[in-house]
Amino acid sequence: MQDLLSLGQTALELGLISSLTVLALFLSYSMLGVCDLSTDGCFTFGAAVGAVVAIAGHPYLSLLAAVGAGVLSGFVTAILQTKMGINSLLAGIIVNTGLYSVGIAVMGNSSQLNLNKVRTVFTDLKDLLSGTFLEKQYKLIVALIAVAVAVVLLVLFLRTRLGSAIRATGDNPVMVRSSSINPAFTTIVGLCAANALTGLSGCLLAQSQKSVNIDIGSGMVTIALASLLIGNTLTGKRKIPMRAVGAVLGAFLFRLVYTIALRFNMPAFLLKLVSAIIVVLAISIPYLKSQFPYFKRRLELKKRKDGERNA
Amino acid sequence: MLELIDISKTFSPGTVNERVALNKLSLTVNDGDFITIIGSNGAGKSTLLNAISGYFLTDSGRIVLDGQDITLMPEFRRSRFIGRLFQDPMSGTAPNMTIEENLALAAGTGGWLHTIDHADRERFREQLSLLGMGLENRLKHPVGTLSGGQRQALTLIMATINPPKLLLLDEHTAALDPTAAEKILAVTDKIVKEHRLTCLMITHNMQSALEFGNRTLMMDAGNILLDVSGEERGKLTVNDLLEQFRSLVGKSLTNDRMLLRNE
Numbered sequence: 001m002q003d004l005l006s007l008g009q010t011a012l013e014l015g016l017i018s019s020l021t022v023l024a025l026f027l028s029y030s031m032l033g034v035c036d037l038s039t040d041g042c043f044t045f046g047a048a049v050g051a052v053v054a055i056a057g058h059p060y061l062s063l064l065a066a067v068g069a070g071v072l073s074g075f076v077t078a079i080l081q082t083k084m085g086i087n088s089l090l091a092g093i094i095v096n097t098g099l100y101s102v103g104i105a106v107m108g109n110s111s112q113l114n115l116n117k118v119r120t121v122f123t124d125l126k127d128l129l130s131g132t133f134l135e136k137q138y139k140l141i142v143a144l145i146a147v148a149v150a151v152v153l154l155v156l157f158l159r160t161r162l163g164s165a166i167r168a169t170g171d172n173p174v175m176v177r178s179s180s181i182n183p184a185f186t187t188i189v190g191l192c193a194a195n196a197l198t199g200l201s202g203c204l205l206a207q208s209q210k211s212v213n214i215d216i217g218s219g220m221v222t223i224a225l226a227s228l229l230i231g232n233t234l235t236g237k238r239k240i241p242m243r244a245v246g247a248v249l250g251a252f253l254f255r256l257v258y259t260i261a262l263r264f265n266m267p268a269f270l271l272k273l274v275s276a277i278i279v280v281l282a283i284s285i286p287y288l289k290s291q292f293p294y295f296k297r298r299l300e301l302k303k304r305k306d307g308e309r310n311a
Numbered sequence: 312m313l314e315l316i317d318i319s320k321t322f323s324p325g326t327v328n329e330r331v332a333l334n335k336l337s338l339t340v341n342d343g344d345f346i347t348i349i350g351s352n353g354a355g356k357s358t359l360l361n362a363i364s365g366y367f368l369t370d371s372g373r374i375v376l377d378g379q380d381i382t383l384m385p386e387f388r389r390s391r392f393i394g395r396l397f398q399d400p401m402s403g404t405a406p407n408m409t410i411e412e413n414l415a416l417a418a419g420t421g422g423w424l425h426t427i428d429h430a431d432r433e434r435f436r437e438q439l440s441l442l443g444m445g446l447e448n449r450l451k452h453p454v455g456t457l458s459g460g461q462r463q464a465l466t467l468i469m470a471t472i473n474p475p476k477l478l479l480l481d482e483h484t485a486a487l488d489p490t491a492a493e494k495i496l497a498v499t500d501k502i503v504k505e506h507r508l509t510c511l512m513i514t515h516n517m518q519s520a521l522e523f524g525n526r527t528l529m530m531d532a533g534n535i536l537l538d539v540s541g542e543e544r545g546k547l548t549v550n551d552l553l554e555q556f557r558s559l560v561g562k563s564l565t566n567d568r569m570l571l572r573n574e
Binding site: 159160161162164165167168171172174175176177178179180181182183 | 385386387388390391394395397401402403404405406407408412413415416417419421422423424425426427469470
């Protein structure tokens with residue numbers, strides 16, 4: 001029982017921290033309609049910048065710095081696709097590749113940093129809670145606060161004219177232009193905001209596990225997309241606040257299933273394959289469903305012809 | 312007042328597909344003009360509206376609206392004073408957003424952080440009730456659930472909620488069934504009159520071309536063949552128009568979708 005509880009708690013902590021990246025994709029993929037492949041690099045970049053600033057002795061500034069790093073990364077991706085004619089998928093891949101070098105440079109020409117004795121929001125809260133019954137929940141509380149703030153801000157933002165314009169850009173850019181709004185502008189704002197969340201997500205993961213290495217974000221985009229799509233199937237076609245909460249739930253569920261699978265001796269390296277398969281299934285099932293009638297009718301036709309031939 | 316001075320546009324220049332869509336076309340549109348435009352396939356009708364709305368940069372010539380040269384102004388900026396409807400009812404609205412969200416973007420009240428409030432909804436209801444389609448009671452419905460005619464009507468309201476200096480209609484009823492088309496045309500006429508809009512309307516319906524507006528242009532080969540208004544236009548019949556075309560071009564007017572009169 002104790003074991004199961006701690007299992008759930010780990011899943012919840014990791015799920016909440018990575019749900020910030022899921023919320024980022026909720027904004028860029030579901031709302032803006034851009035599949036942002038710079039997510040992996042941006043996650044690592046946020047983690048690296050956050051770690052370096054925390055090591056320098058600024059635990060709170062490190063969160064802000066990670067957000068800033070995310071905004072910068074999103075800005076570059078957006079400029080490449082809106083002002084320089086580069087395909088949006090390619091723009092993401094290019095930034096992702098470039099950020100690998102930038103990440104190592106930020107960490108002082110090293111591919112990893114240790115945060116063992118470094119003061120962070122997590123250690124601060126741990127000290128604050130020591131001796132109380134919440135002593136062991138410090139990671140959860142930090143993650144919960146961050147996610148709650150992110151969800152509320154995101155939902156409020158999407159209700160504004162600017163947020164609405166970002167949604168419309170994903171829905172019908174022609175209509176956006178007719179409304180005297182530049183879709184290039186909304187794409188830039190949307191990607192900056194989304195990547196701010198991704199950067200923060202990376203920073204919190206690094207600080208909670210007290211280390212960062214250059215591969216910390218590898219595969220994040222697929223993992224987050226899998227979580228987002230799980231969330232989508234949970235909520236269905238509902239209003240935006242519910243869908244945002246669904247994205248967070250999806251992230252948690254994904255981590256929970258993964259953690260349980262680990263307990264049943266699934267090797268950890270399978271995580272990425274599993275997330276890849278989930279994304280493939282979630283996206284292809286609706287398509288395959290729509291193709292099913294053709295398949296069925298063809299089969300029926302074949303049967304009838306065979307029947308006629310035999311008759 | 313809109314002035315087009317010697318505008319030209321050639322598509323795919325230097326290739327086998329080269330096509331002169333606009334050929335040194337000049338036109339002056341006076342304030343309050345409601346111009347109907349007819350012409351054969353490939354005459355340059357849509358290209359003309361695309362040039363005015365800024366969909367592409369013309370190869371040469373100037374476009375001046377109310378004394379301001381807008382030749383180089385990007386499309387999204389021009390749309391502040393140029394409203395536009397396309398043939399495809401899907402192109403003017405965002406289907407996954409609600410009616411009020413669509414209208415709010417078009418209306419553009421308040422700053423970037425403005426959210427839809429009571430006053431906005433009142434204004435939207437009032438505008439939508441002009442249509443007589445009951446859309447004013449469906450503000451929270453996604454636009455994707457509306458019929459083509461309803462979507463086109465909503466687009467019309469969106470394009471005119473801030474009365475534009477110029478309204479461009481590119482066969483905006485061609486994709487609708489006859490009943491819906493008739494209704495949208497009637498509403499268009501009503502709104503144009505109410506706001507005293509300056510309007511350019513391409514139509515494939517020769518009858519509507521003479522029935523609506525105060526001036527009719529006939530286009531061919533990227534230029535204006537005939538420009539009639541006033542008394543002269545009042546006396547014209549559909550047959551006169553066809554006859555005019557034949558004598559000016561030397562062949563008969565052909566257009567895939569052309570209707571000689573209302574069914």
